[in-house]
Amino acid sequence: MYARPEVSGTPATLGVSGMLWRDALVMYDRTTRSLWSQIDGKAVAGPMKGERLAEVPSEQTTWDKWKRRYPGTLVLVKPTLPGSPYAEYFADPETIGVRGSGNPDPRLGAKELVIGIERENQFAAVPLGIVEKRGAFNTEAWGVPLVVTKIASFVARAGQRRLMFDSAGHALRDRETGSIWSLESGEAIDGPLKGHRLERVSSKIAYWGVWARFHKSEVLRTDK
């Protein structure tokens, strides 16, 4: 999920360009007609080239879990169209995308879901199952301590101090001080570190087969 690009203070709408790049959707904005790569939010052609859409934290879950957590939630009304076209797609674990480009990196299965992480043009991926099991996965990539969750990921440092985190509902709790950190803003909202803010790193759920095609990544599997 991305913040829509603003042109002269007015948010543009995004449309489907009909193009594929690296087996992923290319979007366009209806104000400047620039092309945007869906997978990393970068403008790849047109007047906005070089710009990047800000990511908005979102979460993938199931409807029953979501509505139990947010009873006041709204849900998008369905149009009257036939059912999911993906049955066939999911039945074929070795093929990614319409062009069938296979698995670019056998360290993980092409259809394995990962949390793909990016910071300063460095990339890493964590198998989603590891993160789901722990809630908050404490690890390191490129020598930087990280805490990875399904919703958002952060550099696990407040100032110079390394922190380890546990999941605490829709927030994180650090083991060192017990402070509570918002997953949305990265800010400590309660406890001794209240007011500190963690540096957010870009993170999103992706198929390994697509992510690996795009990014040379460390694969993170161990708690550190």
Added chain:
Amino acid sequence: MTHLIIVTVTVTALFALACQQTGATLQDAAASQSQDDLPRVSEIGRDPVHTLLPPDAIPSIDAPQFVGAAEATFMRDEEPVIGIVSGGVAKAFSTWHLDHHEIVNDTIGGKPVAVTW
């Protein structure tokens, strides 16, 4: 198995399906937009750009309609959703639904966002 269907990345098999599903309207779209003014690119970096459909052959949702959970009898419990909380507003988007549109242009809690699939 469940996490096979909890996906956030763009799953491009849709393009092939859209070719079948949009049928007649696709030809119209191709005719009316053959002069489309999107940048023409055949390659970015060293990777090819494939043009498979005219712009908007897969229509984004630009005026999304929402209902509360009690009214959402069309939703199945196990249905995968993308959820967002912003400005005190929680919204869910069924990814089965997004299969047909790929992009929802919305404003959530005052923030203009694009839900992409």
